[in-house]
Amino acid sequence: MEMKAAVMYGPNDIRVESVEKPACPRDGLILKIMAVGLCGSDIRNLTSDSRKGNYPFIYGHEIVGVVDEVGEEETKYQTGDRLFLFPGTYCMECEECISGHSENCSNKEVASLAGTGGFAQYVAVKGEKIRRGGIYEIPEDVSFEAASLGEPLTSVFACLENVKVEYPDVLVIIGAGPIGCFMAQLAKIRGAQKVIMIDLNDTRLEMAKQFGVDVTVNSSVEDPIEAVKRLTNGKGADKVISATPANATQTQSIHMVKKGGLVVFFGGVPKGSMTELDCNLIHYNNIWIKGHFGASYSQSKRAYQLAISPTFPTEKFITHILPLDKINEGIQLTKSGDAIKVVLHPWDIS
Numbered sequence: 474m475e476m477k478a479a480v481m482y483g484p485n486d487i488r489v490e491s492v493e494k495p496a497c498p499r500d501g502l503i504l505k506i507m508a509v510g511l512c513g514s515d516i517r518n519l520t521s522d523s524r525k526g527n528y529p530f531i532y533g534h535e536i537v538g539v540v541d542e543v544g545e546e547e548t549k550y551q552t553g554d555r556l557f558l559f560p561g562t563y564c565m566e567c568e569e570c571i572s573g574h575s576e577n578c579s580n581k582e583v584a585s586l587a588g589t590g591g592f593a594q595y596v597a598v599k600g601e602k603i604r605r606g607g608i609y610e611i612p613e614d615v616s617f618e619a620a621s622l623g624e625p626l627t628s629v630f631a632c633l634e635n636v637k638v639e640y641p642d643v644l645v646i647i648g649a650g651p652i653g654c655f656m657a658q659l660a661k662i663r664g665a666q667k668v669i670m671i672d673l674n675d676t677r678l679e680m681a682k683q684f685g686v687d688v689t690v691n692s693s694v695e696d697p698i699e700a701v702k703r704l705t706n707g708k709g710a711d712k713v714i715s716a717t718p719a720n721a722t723q724t725q726s727i728h729m730v731k732k733g734g735l736v737v738f739f740g741g742v743p744k745g746s747m748t749e750l751d752c753n754l755i756h757y758n759n760i761w762i763k764g765h766f767g768a769s770y771s772q773s774k775r776a777y778q779l780a781i782s783p784t785f786p787t788e789k790f791i792t793h794i795l796p797l798d799k800i801n802e803g804i805q806l807t808k809s810g811d812a813i814k815v816v817l818h819p820w821d822i823s
């Protein structure tokens with residue numbers, strides 16, 4: 474049987490076409506994908522040579538859908554079940570998993586079960602993934618679109634929890650993309666006193682204001698380091714998160730934080746690139762620098778529950794719902810800052 478999928482053939486070469494529908498694993502299932510979010514990392518991957526010539530490939534990891542087929546040995550789920558697939562898969566047996574940080578799982582075989590292939594009408598889920606966990610049911614009264622926010626929210630949720638953003642923090646977020654907007658909203662839920670959002674794009678900054686941002690700074694108009702100093706009585710912020718794919722914002726971030734403050738490198742930068750840092754400033758100002766990627770199972774579950782809770786402003790985040798064959802348009806809308814979150818529908822294809 475055939476299905477439609479958005480297949481990547483190379484950087485910026487994404488074609489929606491008919492491909493073979495995956496076979497149902499004996500101990501797994503086939504999920505009919507009802508919605509799939511377009512992630513910042515998808516955009517980075519789809520527009521660069523992310524697989525070093527190894528194409529065709531189907532990206533997409535913010536996957537929600539309905540069980541369409543179950544293998545004869547699969548007993549946990551049934552046809553018709555509505556599921557959210559957290560793309561991380563952890564063994565829960567290695568030292569890192571047992572320490573409570575399963576996002577650092579060292580079991581490579583299990584990590585290779587990570588969900589992808591979501592820009593399609595169906596995806597196969599292996600039995601091993603089902604047994605290892607990270608699959609959550611979607612209640613009947615929750616929309617597929619809302620549930621799909623569980624994934625992008627997860628990493629932000631984990632980051633702010635790990636670095637304990639809370640009252641009375643003054644938090645700087647560099648990058649008003651969807652992730653920056655999630656960050657602002659979550660920082661406010663956690664009690665941050667003041668959120669300062671920095672970006673180059675006025676459209677994005679304007680949109681970010683609905684998510685609890687107190688002050689916006691357009692860094693193409695005003696020096697962002699000076700602005701943060703001005704807004705913090707010359708001291709710098711308690712915490713600064715660089716949530717862009719640019720090395721330059723990492724360089725800037727350590728100049729915006731107070732003595733003894735914390736800087737997080739959240740956004741991935743181009744592969745192999747190096748960031749210049751004023752290391753004496755880090756040394757004399759007792760600055761902490763932390764990287765962030767992913768989330769533990771515990772955090773993914775709680776972030777998912779937040780995403781599907783009625784109080785979470787899902788509809789403000791999802792600015793565009795597009796058919797899968799408009800994926801290229803979705804990429805442009807996100808890049809230009811006209812969209813916050815784009816969710817794709819694989820079954821609305823024209």
Ligand SMILES: [Zn+2]
Pocket residue numbers: 512513514534535624625
């Ligand atoms: Zn994502």
Ligand SMILES: [Zn+2]
Pocket residue numbers: 563564565566567568569570575577578579580
């Ligand atoms: Zn592990």
